[in-house]
Amino acid sequence: MTAASPPAPFLDPAKSMACIHCGLCLASCPTYLETGNENDSPRGRIYLMRALQDGRLAPGDSTARHLDLCLGCRACEAVCPSGVQYGELLEHTREHLEQNYSRPLAQQFLRRIAIEKVFPFPERLELALLPAWIVKGLRLEWLLPKFAREALALLPAGPDPAPLPEFCPAPAPARERVGFVSGCVMSVLFGGTNAASARLLNDAGCDVVTPGDQGCCGALFAHGGQLDAARACARRNIAAFERHQLSTIVINAAGCGSTLKEYGALLRDDPDWAERARRFSARVRDLTEVLPRPTAGPTPPTAADARVTYHDACHLAHAQRITRQPRDLVRAVAGDRFVELPEADVCCGSAGSYNLTEPAMAGRLQRRKIENILKTGAKTVVTSNPGCLLQIRAGLLKAGARDVEAIHIADYLDRGPR
Numbered sequence: 001m002t003a004a005s006p007p008a009p010f011l012d013p014a015k016s017m018a019c020i021h022c023g024l025c026l027a028s029c030p031t032y033l034e035t036g037n038e039n040d041s042p043r044g045r046i047y048l049m050r051a052l053q054d055g056r057l058a059p060g061d062s063t064a065r066h067l068d069l070c071l072g073c074r075a076c077e078a079v080c081p082s083g084v085q086y087g088e089l090l091e092h093t094r095e096h097l098e099q100n101y102s103r104p105l106a107q108q109f110l111r112r113i114a115i116e117k118v119f120p121f122p123e124r125l126e127l128a129l130l131p132a133w134i135v136k137g138l139r140l141e142w143l144l145p146k147f148a149r150e151a152l153a154l155l156p157a158g159p160d161p162a163p164l165p166e167f168c169p170a171p172a173p174a175r176e177r178v179g180f181v182s183g184c185v186m187s188v189l190f191g192g193t194n195a196a197s198a199r200l201l202n203d204a205g206c207d208v209v210t211p212g213d214q215g216c217c218g219a220l221f222a223h224g225g226q227l228d229a230a231r232a233c234a235r236r237n238i239a240a241f242e243r244h245q246l247s248t249i250v251i252n253a254a255g256c257g258s259t260l261k262e263y264g265a266l267l268r269d270d271p272d273w274a275e276r277a278r279r280f281s282a283r284v285r286d287l288t289e290v291l292p293r294p295t296a297g298p299t300p301p302t303a304a305d306a307r308v309t310y311h312d313a314c315h316l317a318h319a320q321r322i323t324r325q326p327r328d329l330v331r332a333v334a335g336d337r338f339v340e341l342p343e344a345d346v347c348c349g350s351a352g353s354y355n356l357t358e359p360a361m362a363g364r365l366q367r368r369k370i371e372n373i374l375k376t377g378a379k380t381v382v383t384s385n386p387g388c389l390l391q392i393r394a395g396l397l398k399a400g401a402r403d404v405e406a407i408h409i410a411d412y413l414d415r416g417p418r
């Protein structure tokens with residue numbers, strides 16, 4: 001590691017100095033749990049960030065490796081007694097790395113083209129996935145190399161676009177008019193889940209407005225250090241939702257939800273947008289925050305052993321601190337068939353596009369998650385983020401656990417009693 005002259009500060013000095021090195025976050029950090037290396041822990045990474053900021057370290061392969069290996073899961077942030085805003089520090093450090101460090105070509109292609117030019121655009125994503133679905137449909141996976149077979153295992157059998165109409169009215173006069181964020185991956189791969197979410201909101205007395213001119217929330221850009229691109233996404237969405245009179249803006253994907261709730265912070269230095277962004281973020285709610293608990297009581301067991309468990313999506317549990325509401329909803333349907341998942345809030349390895357950029361660590365965390373799921377004996381795993389769903393489904397498939405389903409909480413509630 002080479003010393004260098006100090007770069008322009010990219011971290012808020014007070015925020016970067018908030019870490020008191022107590023180490024209380026270490027046991028919550030999935031990568032530290034797996035490697036035991038301090039440089040792969042929150043404390044070690046904050047040390048690296050400060051060294052980059054002070055110019056004691058130049059951006060290089062070794063530093064980038066430890067920072068790239070961070071999932072951005074923010075488990076450290078949730079347990080930090082010092083209130084370290086790790087997510088923000090990471091995003092700004094990644095922006096600094098993007099501007100000052102050149103990655104190997106394969107990583108650049110993956111990040112600049114596949115992740116940033118395809119995933120955030122539903123039409124391009126659908127087109128890009130077409131060959132994959134043809135291979136899957138013809139069962140030709142065996143022709144592919146191992147990494148491609150594993151990537152393919154992440155996909156559902158086919159597209160599920162089912163676009164939501166711009167207006168889904170409640171059956172009776174509505175008590176509220178809410179906006180709905182349909183998401184990029186959600187609208188291509190989980191259109192049925194979006195429809196289920198709208199039905200649940202309608203049943204809860206909400207008219208649902210899904211503006212057609214909304215776009216990507218910007219999470220993939222923000223997590224990858226492309227903050228200007230994330231800000232452009234934020235401005236587009238704020239303008240799209242401002243055109244409607246909405247009490248609340250609802251999202252059913254945890255990763256997107258946490259970014260939408262942080263538009264205020266993302267645009268705080270933009271005088272034209274700061275206040276609009278703050279107002280937008282203040283109205284964003286995860287679906288599980290707005291749905292009432294079903295009142296019909298638990299469903300009767302459908303099989304001798306029909307246990308149900310819940311996996312916390314990192315950006316719901318850690319970034320948004322929402323853990324009770326989804327459990328209450330699942331418990332209302334599952335009753336005493338609900339079982340807690342060991343390490344429920346440890347990342348499954350999906351982490352946005354992490355399972356593409358860091359497949360080895362993502363695979364280790366996937367195996368860890370699946371082992372814990374199988375220990376519960378549950379036949380249904382409920383969660384609230386598309387990335388987790390794909391990662392867990394692929395893991396169950398690899399483990400040969402074909403009798404265990406992973407399902408989005410909206411689909412789980414939609415098929416239960418109201």
Ligand code: SF4
Pocket residue numbers: 018019020021022023024025026042043046076079080081082083084
């Ligand atoms: S990030 Fe927080 S919990 Fe972790 S070492 Fe620093 S102060 Fe302690």
Ligand code: SF4
Pocket residue numbers: 028029030031032040041042045069070071072073074075076077086
């Ligand atoms: S964000 Fe997650 S992986 Fe990264 S340092 Fe914090 S706990 Fe560890």
